[in-house]
Amino acid sequence: MSKTDFVGKPEKKVDGRKLVLGKPVFTDDFRLPGMLYAELLVSPHAHARIKNIDASKALALPGVVKVLTYKDLPRVNYASGGQSYPQPLPFDQVSLDDKVRHVGDRVALVAAETPELAQKALRLINVEYEVLPHVTDMEAAMKDGAPVIHDEPGVEGIFDTQHNVIYHIDEHVGDIEKAFAEADHVFEREFRTPKQHHAQMELHACITYWDEDDRLVVRTSTQVPFHVRRIIAPLIGLPIKRIRVVKPRIGGGFGGKQEILLEDLCAHMTIATGRPVRLQYSRRQEFMSGRSRHPQIIKFKLAVKDNEVTGTELRLIGDTGAYASHGLTVQMVAGLKSLTLYNAPNSHFLCDVVYTNTPPAGAFRGYGTMQCEFALEVMMEEIAEKLGLDVIEFKRKNLIKVGDNMWVAQKLGEGREGYAQVMTTSAFDECLKIGVEATDFYNKRKAYQNQSGSKRKGIGVATVMHGSGIAGLDMGAATLKMNDDGSFNLQMGATDLGTGSDTILAQMAAEILSIPVEDFIVYSSDTDFTPFDTGAYASSTTYISGGAVRNVALEIKKQIQAHAADMLEWKNPEELELRDRKVIAPDGRSVTFEQVALSSTHQMNQHQIMATASHMSYMSPPPTAAQFVEVEVDTETGEVKVERMLMVVDCGRVINPITAAGQVEGGMQQALGFAHSEFSLFDESGDMVNARLAEYHAYKAHEMPATDVIFVQTDDPNGPFGAKSISELAIDGVAPALVSAIHDATGVWIRELPLTPEKVWRSLNQ
Incomplete structure (x- = not known):
């Protein structure tokens, strides 16, 4: 270099x-003369039709200026996921609808002179609902007779409306059946991952107003300002040239702000009143009206011949919640990245993306990759153990190499056909070597073989890769x-x-x-x-x-x-x-x-x-990494104490080591929550019972274990100054390394996240 x-x-x-x-740099630090405060009325039901809305009592309250319902707005279909043109179908949303499909779905918008008045007005709106049967389980949603979540006319692009299957993907390369037939060993395993929430510090916030040239200004906490402008234009009936979107500083996004959630409603209210309007989610609305990670059911089937992975089949079900949003692209990326990690020449990806009556899933750091790489990495270590092989060497032998064609890349783009890819740089070998030495991996594994007592220690490992942008699109x-x-x-x-x-x-x-x-x-x-x-x-x-x-x-x-x-x-x-x-x-x-x-x-x-x-760029060079996690497991209670995490990272050339290290440390913290403690729990009515940070356990700073980052720099020929990406790679490896460490400590494989004490205890006692 x-x-x-x-x-x-x-x-x-x-x-x-x-x-x-x-x-005052954030969206909600901004105030304008005459600004109205908007509040969103959301559905208390998981699935219902709105038979009537009476806002007369709310409008009679002094200081309440306007109430908007589905009766006041044109019915223009759109998709809320902030993705490039043309967005994948279906366009299964409207700004305000006469049907609600999850607890927290939009019902009405109130604007008043103060936030307190707007909140009081919400309680005065009378909504008559026809409550419908609902379904919150993705497998149940696909069965005959399940409630049909999207039965509205005019929505194109849903694969099987009656079974709530939005997308069905069936792609393959090579001859997978031949690979299984000729294999020395065939392994099959199923894994499940939870619905994780972003829990970013800054709530979604938006302020809209007319400027002196009669143009609508949208000040919003968003990751995708240009997509916001394009997507809301037809919804609010303004040409793009009359809309300006301003992105101030952002207090966390992680993919949750790659979604058009408030901007259209806030703009509608400014248009209706002629005044500046401010709209912000509450923390509960972040959980119930925002977006989350897609829960997945992941089934891998691997063919192994001469200790090499010759065939990989991934059968995936993704739960996108009440609206399609990023449902297609998240699952396609999951298939692309996981099937490329060990790059079997014979691969098959079979996937269904399913509606449920739960808050919609969307973009979330890791974007499907972390779920499927979790499953694949755990499975690869289990295979190595069953075959009597050293897990590091087994993975090293099978990982994609520099110069290899990425076999499924052209079949699995992002919502469309992709582009041929070649692995241009990789530091898998170096990352594993350095991580093994830094953690004293082999000596610890040897020492942990004959433990006694209820407290058992373990060390785990995983290898992961991601991408750098969307080839041919970004x-x-x-x-x-x-x-x-x-x-x-x-x-x-x-x-x-x-x-x-x-x-x-x-x-x-x-x-x-x-x-x-x-x-x-x-x-x-x-x-x-x-x-x-x-x-x-x-x-x-x-x-x-x-x-x-x-x-x-x-x-x-x-x-x-x-x-x-x-x-x-x-x-x-x-x-x-x-x-x-x-x-x-x-x-x-x-x-x-x-x-x-x-x-x-x-x-x-x-x-x-x-x-x-x-x-x-038509290339998306993958960054690579090795993840190590050390734990202590209490076999009597199932409690897992994570003692250390180390990620050894190849992100090409590091542009700023401080900000890069911060990205890796933050990614590991978020991944630890996904693997260990975070999940969404729904009751029989479809309401999330832990939709508060007090009950939803994201890892806090004082709870974190020792966390280390080591960079191994490569020089990618496609990246500026040799750089590749880093932010999403940082979240991919903790979950499989944690499961690996728990297995090292206890001998038990756990295939469903998060690894709560109850789940670990039950696995130990089955």
Whole structure:
């Protein structure tokens, strides 16, 4: 790797100062004169028709300005998942409907002069429901006679309405039946994963208002501002040119804000009242009206011949809840990534995506991959044990190698056909070697073989991979403009969710222009003033948006060299070096960036040094990692104490080690909750009984075990400065490594998450 001045350095976050000082940077920090406060009335029933709504008592309350119901809004179908055009069908939602399909579904919107008045008005709205039979179990939803959740006319794209099956996927490569027939061993296992919630600190929030040019401004906490604008335009009856979407700082997203949840309703209310409107979820609404991870039933069947995996079949059922949202794409990514990890030449993916009367699932960090890689990794270790093989060497032998074609990539794109992929870089071997040495893996496994007493220790391992953007689909753009003092405005559509992407993208520009990061004023995600970006999802920002920043910085470098060459009367601009805010000629003469800026705008051949560039890629290079987890299990109670987690990560070249380490540490924390403690519990009425942070156990900072990150840097030829993605890879490995560690401690395999004390105890005592 070549020496760099800014890339690879632990630069401070460009937004760090204003965040720690508590500046008003988030959506809900903003207030406008005359702003109304909106509150959402949601369904208390899992499945019902609305026979009538009477809002007269609410409207009679002084200070209540407007109530919107399905009677007041046009019926325009859409899909709320913030995905690229054209969005996958079905468009199975409308802004307000006369049927509700889960507890927490939209019923009415109230706007009042204060939040308290709006909440009081909700209690005065009389809704007459016809309660319908409901189903919350995905397998039950597919059976004959189950309640039909989407029976409305005019919705296209549902595979089997009567059995609540939205999508049916059946794709294969090679000859899977031949692989099973010729195998030395065939293994089959079933796994189940829970409905996890994002539990981000900042609630969903949106403020809409008319600007002085009679254009609608939507200030919203979103990962996908450009998708928001495109999706709400037909819903609210405005052309895109009359809508501006502004993304401020975001207090956590993790995929939950890759969804259009509040923006259309808030805009409808501003249009109806002519006034600014603020709408924010409560914490309970985050659980019941927001989005979650897809619960899955995962069945793997593997063929092994000469200790090599020659065939893999994945049968998957995904529960998308009441609306399709990301149901198709999450399951397709699950199939693509898990079937590629060991890359059997004979593979079969069979999948059903199912409606249930539960709050919709959507995008969530890991996006299907973490569920299926959990199942596959546990199964691979169990196979190694049954065959008497060393688990590290068995996995190492079978993992995808550099130069291998990814066999299923073309069949399984994201909601459409994909593109052929080749593994360009990988550090699986190095990650495993370093992790084994750092944890003393083999000595601990040997020591734990003959434990006594009720407290048993174990160490587990998993290997995982992810992707870097969506091949052939994601696109990002960036603009650079030089100011009079030689500083720059860097304007990007890329959305910083708190990940530090604004900082690392500025570091890339700084590296090319050889100036400090502090010389960039960074703006991101305003649909009027920043160029397009598909949004912060699919682990695309570093790889895709970073490519755009690299391209635009190279163009600006050429413009600076060209103008400085005129100033210095130097014939060949490309011979001029940029260093320390100067342009230096081979003979030692130089001009400063400030002199170049002043000359270009005020004196010589006057023009603005400015450019816009885009980037997309038909490659999605996978980052790779090895995950290690150490535990102590109380065999009398089933309690599992996680003592240490280590992830050894290849994300290509690390742009900022501080923000990268933060991504891995945060990912492991979220993954530990998924594996150990987080789940959604529904009662017989379809209501979630643990829809509060007091009962929903996400890991808190003081509960975390020792958590370590080691980076193994590769140099991917497709990524900016050799970088690949990191944020989603960080969440993929904890669950299988935790199950592996519990097995090492107790000898028991557990195939259903989360690993609650009761579940572990029952497994130990069966």
